[in-house]
Amino acid sequence: MKVVKFGGTSLASGSQVKKVIKIIAADKKRRVVVVSAPGKRFSEDTKITDLLLQLAENDIQKKDNTKLRQQIIQRYQDIADDFGLGPDITNELTEYLKKIETGKYPSEAFFRAALAAQGEHMSAWLITKLFQASGLKARNLTPEQIGLLVSSRPGQAQVLPRSYAKIAQTKLNEDEIVVFPGFYGVTKEGWINTFARGGSDITGSILARGFASELYENFTDVDTIYSVDPHLVKDPAAITKMSYREMRELSYAGFGVFNDEAILPAIEGQIPINVKNTNDPEKKGTMIVPASQIHRKSKITGIASSDKFSALFIHSYLVNRQVGFSLKVLQILADLNISYEHMPSGIDDITIIFAKDQLTNGRKEQLTQRVKDEIKPDTLEWKNDYSIIMVVGEGLVNRVGAIAGIVDPLKDKGISLTMVNQGSSEISIMLGVRPSEEKKAVEAIYDANFKDGKPIVKNQ
CATH class of the missing domain: 3.30.2130.10 (VC0802-like)
Structure with missing residues (x-):
């Protein structure tokens, strides 16, 4: 069984989601799908998560949020339109989002975290519907349902060790695809709390360990991980295989592919990671594996x-x-x-x-x-x-x-x-x-x- 994560660019539009569906349908081992909030469709676009954080600030300052809320929901409706689904599918999201906005929270920080997490929550809900409309047997699960418990510092959540046993107990039905929202978990008190930005990578890594998957596939918008930022060096060398600790060191110092915390659960579970491109999924991408599988003849990765x-x-x-x-x-x-x-x-x-x-x-x-x-x-x-x-x-x-x-x-x-x-x-x-x-x-x-x-x- 494989855990598969798709980033925001992979889910930014209906045409991108159709690529995701083809990728999932192409391999029956891809059983657990972690989704991000829709990202930018073009360079001047705004990520859904940033819109939700602005929504939270407006609510705190008691500003009118009608247009901003409509802008957020319209992004999901645009994706649904590509699949021929009418406005009924997003009317439910509108009411749900209003419910989150009017809920009671222990602090403004937890309120912001709850709003920020809704990009992934609504994405998972909609992607499940689109999978089903495309003939895939899919079910939406949430952190609350599988017991993904996290610590209580708002916006800086860390997974609690007991979560892994809870996840392992989650039963997957035969031939079923589970769609799961990234970026957040719940505290033991029941509050929504988010990981650091890039937290969907963390969620994917947690589920890969919890389900003891054979592989964690992380789909993004690049063919491979490069030896250096392509913005700094033209046509840099591609890295076909690297160790966990190489990835950790590089992520910490500025590599944008992974949050530097994201691969820790995979390391603990010794789950190999394959970084691949949603737009060209046949390419092998980069494998991230234990150091024992690396035999370098060169000095620098x-x-x-x-x-x-x-x-x-x-x-x-x-x-x-x-x-x-x-x-x-x-x-x-x-x-x-x-x-x-x-x-x-x-x-x-x-x-x-x-x-x-x-x-x-x-x-x-x-x-x-x-x-x-x-x-x-x-x-x-x-x-x-x-x-x-x-x-x-x-x-x-x-x-x-x-x-x-x-x-x-x-x-x-x-x-x-x-x-x-x-x-x-x-x-x-x-x-x-x-x-x-x-x-x-x-x-x-x-x-x-x-x-x-x-x-x-x-x-x-």
Whole structure:
């Protein structure tokens, strides 16, 4: 049995949904289908989830939502029209959405989460109807029905371990296709709560583990995962197979194919993942598998980069001899509910790297003041625009001169590094650069390690 997830672009229009139906009908093992909310149909279009979040804000501010609600429902009606289904099918969605809007919630944050989740909920409901109208035996199931329980931080849900046993107990009827909404689960108190954006990938991974599926197919709008962002490098090398941990490292640092949390349940269940293109489903795509199935002759699998970071530089002489220095810093972060990404250090300094979204609502200012008051550093400096480049590959393990082959091309291009750090797993090397030099640095590393769309293979 296979779990299959379709992203927003795969469900943005009736013509796209027809492709989805062909894909499901082509393989009887595709029994569990996870759907996203309809995405953009063209570059200037707006995703349904963004429209729903605006709907929530308007409700909170007590603005008239009639036109916005109609705009949302019309997107679903446009899809239904391609299948010859009349307005009766979306009238029910209109009443349902109004019911969600007028419900009672423990906080505005939970209200936003409940509204945001409705894109997937309504998508699953409609896709089930369209499957049935196309002759497929389909049934819609929801997180409430199968017991997909999540934690209670609004908009940052994490699956509760007991969910997997509940999912495993869900009975699938013979030759039946189950259509399931992505992006959300329910708390033990019964409130709807969403995962981070990109959460439909997380749902697919959870169900793949819960149902112990033989494969998790993730359909998107690209033929494969590439070794680098095609917007940065023209015609980059395709990755036909990669390890779970390579994907995790690259997703974290900016790869847009997967949310970096999304594959954790699949890893825990050792479920292989196949990333494929809805628009060209016959292509093999990229397989994501355990590291034991990877045998690299080249050093580098992929290069990712992001400018979503800020860095706090703390300089204090003889940091290495100050017992409890790092503990004091970590305690301040814990008190302010701030998580950090990395903390490279030297004998006299520590640099703490944060995702920028951790420093909102005055927390940056509070952190600065508390470090000044409690740590009393000789120097405290913020680098508000900070880019990280992550160079990843199973072939980096035990490779002589691995860092030189990555850093030397930057030196040749006159690019200065603000940080170099190799992960303990040895499959990743992290570089800090100025945002203005991020693209140039990625190009330099790629050109030194890839040629003609393939990685360069050198002897140890």
